[in-house]
Amino acid sequence: MRDETKCLHAGYTPKNTEPRVMPIVQSTTYVFDSTDDIGAVFDDPTKNLIYSRFANPTVMAVEAKIAALEGGAAAMCTSSGQAASLLSILNLCDAGDSFISTTQIYGGTVNLFSYTLKKLGIECVFVDADADAATIDAAFKANTKAVFGETLANPALKVLDIEKFAKAAHAHGVPLIIDNTFATPILCKPFEYGADIIVHSTSKYMDGHALQVGGVIVDSGTFNWANGRFPAFTEPDESYHGISYTETYKESAYIIKARMQLMRDYGVYPSAHSAFLLNLGLETLALRMERYCENALKVARHLQKSDKVASVTYPGLPGDSNYALAQKYLKGSSGVISFVIKGGKENAVKFMDALTLASNEVHVADIRTCVLHPASATHRQLTPQQLVAAGIEPGMIRFSVGLENIDDIIEDIDRGFQAV
């Protein structure tokens, strides 16, 4: 199946007289005929459903669909994108371990990696996404367990050279984890460039409708966990009657370990109802991504033409510093643009407040056009000097292009310009 078809059909194939649509299986638990039947499921938890803290049929249908879209072996949904990033690391790192991340990643992930994981004894070593091979190589230590990066970084809109980081990770026997939220599998399939694990915030384009927060981890199924660096995969798991994940589950080892250890213990599994809504978003993902890219390129070109704009950042624009990487890795640059309006914060606020179609909100990748002025919202506490150091110019606006008619979006932008 191709992507458009997978969006509609992967993950659930009804049999004779079964419902056309995957039903919401709203149940915490599942019934067994006998004590022996329950015992057998505890011997091998992949054989049947046990409890909806770590497995549910509605959620699993979505997991299978996303795994198919990414070309992976298995997936596990989580209750947020943050939970997906957290578990993707905890599945590999114990206290005393470290991992490498590029600096151009989502702000929430920076907090998680720099502060919360540090308290758990896990160190994150940051390297610039543009670092050369030697610099990346020098960041590895004996206890490095993974490399992390973002395909199309939120909010920097930096496109990652996935092959460069995959090569470095594999040379040191560790996997590359990619946050593919902004690109989605429709615009980029990181496994094809050597990534081993993919995480998403499904709250963005996958859900698409700003309905519910969620996340997912996808495993390529191709990384060799038995290379000596990951004893937690090969040695008996005392918390699971001495199972060895690589021996028993082979190419599904990563996701089954994440499900049976981490999801069992942390319990950040989404509800069946959330998965049902996420599936509705996924059904039109391929179609929507095409239009987001088309609308955003038109908006970016329109902004570029205005004498009220100092600069436009959109990797799909010829001349953008990420254009070449975007051409290589992305089938389109998705719907998020950032631009700097002349006249700093004062004009940015005037522009924003004059918009009547685009809503002012803390979200991106919605079906509706939305805008955010980082200097007065997410980065409000910073002084003008600190803003510049953080790469946030006072006149910078993050514009998330929606699926309204392009002429209405452009008219709204012009309304903003008139107020400046």
Ligand SMILES: *Cc1c(COP(=O)(O)O)cnc(C)c1O
């Ligand atoms: C939003 C986002 C996250 C966090 O996801 P939540 O669903 O909000 O927890 C992680 N990575 C990226 C790239 C994001 O945009």
